[in-house]
Amino acid sequence: MKLHRPSHILFGIIFFVGSYFAYSIYNASTIVLGIIIFIGIANIFYAFSDPKEDPPKSKHTQGKIFYEASKQYLKDSKEANAQENFKDQVIICPKCKVEEKLYNLAKRKSSQLMIYNENKPRIRAKDGLHIFPMICFNCKTFSEFASDPNDTSGKSINGIEYFKSQKLNKKHISDALSYVKKNNNKMLIQKLNTL
Numbered sequence: 437m438k439l440h441r442p443s444h445i446l447f448g449i450i451f452f453v454g455s456y457f458a459y460s461i462y463n464a465s466t467i468v469l470g471i472i473i474f475i476g477i478a479n480i481f482y483a484f485s486d487p488k489e490d491p492p493k494s495k496h497t498q499g500k501i502f503y504e505a506s507k508q509y510l511k512d513s514k515e516a517n518a519q520e521n522f523k524d525q526v527i528i529c530p531k532c533k534v535e536e537k538l539y540n541l542a543k544r545k546s547s548q549l550m551i552y553n554e555n556k557p558r559i560r561a562k563d564g565l566h567i568f569p570m571i572c573f574n575c576k577t578f579s580e581f582a583s584d585p586n587d588t589s590g591k592s593i594n595g596i597e598y599f600k601s602q603k604l605n606k607k608h609i610s611d612a613l614s615y616v617k618k619n620n621n622k623m624l625i626q627k628l629n630t631l
C-alpha cells in the first residue's frame with residue numbers, strides 16, 4: 437500500500453479530533469458522531485487510494501459534499517433538540533402550582549397560565565437577568581419568572597426561577613391586554629376581559 441495523498445491523513449485526523457469535540461462540547465448524537473468518524477476513516481482510506489483509479493472529476497469534490505451534508509445534519513439535529521426541549525418545558529404558577537406546557541401555551545383555550553411581554557422583559561439591574569411576567573387564570577395572580585436552566589439561583593424548578601406572586605391588579609391586566617391585542621390573540625383578549 438502506497439501513500440498517494442498524504443494531506444488526507446491530516447483530514448482524517450482532523451475529523452477524529454472533531455468527533456471528540458462534537459461529543460464533549462456539543463453532546464452530538466451517536467448518528468452524528470458515526471458520520472464524523474466515518475468521514476475520518478474514509479479520508480484515511482482515500483489517502484492510500486491510487487489517483488489513477490479515480491473516476492472522472494465532478495465539479496463538486498467529494499469532501500465538500502460530505503462537509504455540506506454533515507453541516508446540515510448537525511444543524512438539523514441541533515434544532516430538533518432545541519424544539520424537543522422546548523416542547524417538554526413546563527411552567528407552573530408559584531402560588532397555586534397549576535402547571536402548563538410552554539408549547540402552544542398562547543393557543544390553548546384551556547391554558548390556566550399566560551406569559552407576555554416576551555419582547556420586553558424586566559431587566560434586573562444587578563446581573564441583567566431577563567424577567568418575564570405571567571398571569572394565572574386559576575388563582576388570579578400575577579407572578580414573574582426567568583429562565584434558569586442550570587439552576588444558578590438554586591431555586592429553579594424545571595429550569596425556571598419564579599419570583600413573588602401578587603393579586604392581579606388593573607395595571608397587570610391592561611399591560612397583558614395591550615400585548616395580546618398587538619398579537620391579535622382574540623382568545624386571550626376574551627379570557628383577560630373576563631378577569
Ligand SMILES: [Zn+2]
Pocket residue numbers: 529530531532533534572573574575576577
Ligand atoms: Zn395560580
